Amino acid sequence: MRVLRILAFPISLIYAVVVYVRNFLFDIDFFKSKKYETPTICVGNLSVGGTGKTPMIEFLLSTLKTEHKVAVLSRGYGRKSKGYQVSTEMATVEILGDEPYQIAQKFPEVPVVVDADRQHGIAELERSIAPDVILLDDAFQHRKVTPSFSMLLTAYDNRYQKDWYLPTGSLRDSKKEAKRANLIVVTKCPKDLSKATQENIVAEIGPETGQKVFFSFLHYKNELKGGGENLVVTDLIDKKVTLVTGIANPQPLLSFLESKGIIVEHLNFRDHHFFSESEIENFNSKEFILTTEKDYVRLKGKVFNLHYIGIEHQFLNDGALRIKEAISALLN
Incomplete structure (x- = not known):
């Protein structure tokens, strides 16, 4: 590149x-x-x-x-x-x-x-x-x-x-x-x-x-949203997590997760990516999907066990x- x-x-x-x-x-x-x-x-x-x-x-x-x-x-x-x-x-x-x-x-x-x-x-x-x-x-x-x-x-x-x-x-x-x-x-x-x-x-x-x-x-919020479970970030340490991102720069999120001792399988897509049926089928084969808030609105209702981490500027x-x-x- x-x-x-x-x-x-x-x-x-x-x-x-x-x-x-x-x-x-x-x-x-x-x-x-x-x-x-x-x-x-x-x-x-x-x-x-x-x-x-x-x-x-x-x-x-x-x-x-x-x-x-x-x-x-x-x-x-x-x-x-x-x-x-x-x-x-x-x-x-x-x-x-x-x-x-x-x-x-x-x-x-x-x-x-x-x-x-x-x-x-x-x-x-x-x-x-x-x-x-x-x-x-x-x-x-x-x-x-x-x-x-x-x-x-x-x-x-x-x-x-x-x-x-x-x-x-x-x-x-x-x-x-x-x-x-x-x-x-x-x-x-x-x-x-x-x-x-x-x-x-x-x-x-x-x-x-x-x-x-x-x-x-960027301040990453402690509570995970979506999925119907009351989870916090540290609950991910013992889970097999697949991180799905379709944003311009996922590195800050990856660095944050690494700082918390969370190891993820990262599936990275281009910014604003609309996910295909085959990609969604693949996500649904995963144990636990973590994503960004922006990607969540494109995946909600299509992917099971889907959660996201909210962010805000401080x-x-x-x-x-x-x-x-x-x-x-x-x-x-």
């Missing part, structure tokens, strides 16, 4: 030129971007997947939903439907896509909308639901909308400053576009990340004037409080 990425370097140069020209045309208003009366909060990244956007959307929902009428707008990557779709009791993972469906299941009181045309999606939300604030999931590179506030996520072990353009690297947008973010969150950090290392990373990022940098880590220092204060200032 590494050799193929090196061989693809000329293609990545062409991709970089296309990205540069596109952003330049937006910067000079040749391509038009629209800003809306409804406050919009964008959560996104410069790379393809693996930075924890969905848990960040859930963090924002938990923060906002008690005092504000919130809606979520996503593209709904990997869904089998077309056009504008809104979460209802009849919605399925095929209609919404795995991540929006996960959010809709966890926050049933929140309208979750999918639409590849972000302008159309916002216009329909304003017309039919009139939310106080719209969370734009994975929309940093979609410049046809100018958000009121932008959160740029970058993974600790694959920070955008050290990355390169697709297909040699994983960047889908220019590093220079980070200047458009109101704040940058370095996600998936070690819990014990030292102050000195944090300062070095901030210097590496080189934030703009007024741009804040925060650090978060912040180093006083990051959570400061982010809440910044968003509160936007909305009040």
